């Protein structure tokens with residue numbers, strides 16, 4: 001099987017396409033392993049669909065299934081276009097519904113799913129949290145210094161709320177985000193749905209504008225825009241390599 005590794009602002013994925021839909025959880029664990037596998041935060045299998053250009057099966061590196069992954073939508077769209085599976089504007093089926101992405105050279109934009117607030121601001125562990133679903137659940141807390149990102153606190157909150165955990169700082173109406181990702185069980189270099197969750201929380205508080213530059217741990221620049229109540233997530237994508245295994 002041929003696999004292609006992508007980096008989406010440092011959030012990295014192994015992508016392949018196949019005709020046969022099956023459970024790829026164990027393959028995700030095997031191939032995402034950073035010492036004995038290719039190494040990545042997630043694995044995505046593209047399979048045929050009669051509802052969209054294709055359907056995706058998304059797995060975190062621990063083999064768990066997630067309904068959505070903002071950064072992977074950008075990598076998958078580039079993969080699908082360059083492999084002739086879709087045109088530059090495409091629709092694909094995820095467990096969070098149909099996702100629309102568009103490819104222009106190495107820049108990919110995704111229309112994110114409609115966000116759903118799960119729990120308005122609440123105090124816990126000496127912080128103010130906000131819980132929102134942006135395709136997957138995210139906790140958001142605003143800090144004045146990203147060195148306040150706390151791995152152990154993130155793990156505790158992750159398990160209590162079964163959600164990803166984001167620390168966000170605003171500066172000159174830009175966002176700087178650090179994310180503890182469920183299913184990777186640690187901080188990743190970027191998390192798309194997490195950045196969108198932080199954007200929405202900070203927009204509510206008038207800390208950013210409806211079009212905002214966002215910088216994850218990797219410091220690769222992304223843009224999040226709210227236009228007519230829809231959320232667009234845009235940034236560069238890197239194809240790292242293609243390899244055949246087995």
Ligand SMILES: N[C@H](CCC[C@H](N)C(=O)O)C(=O)O
Nearest residue numbers: 066069070071136191192193
């Ligand atoms: N780890 C997430 C899924 C991947 C989200 C992230 N990589 C993104 O770019 O949105 C979860 O299990 O909820």
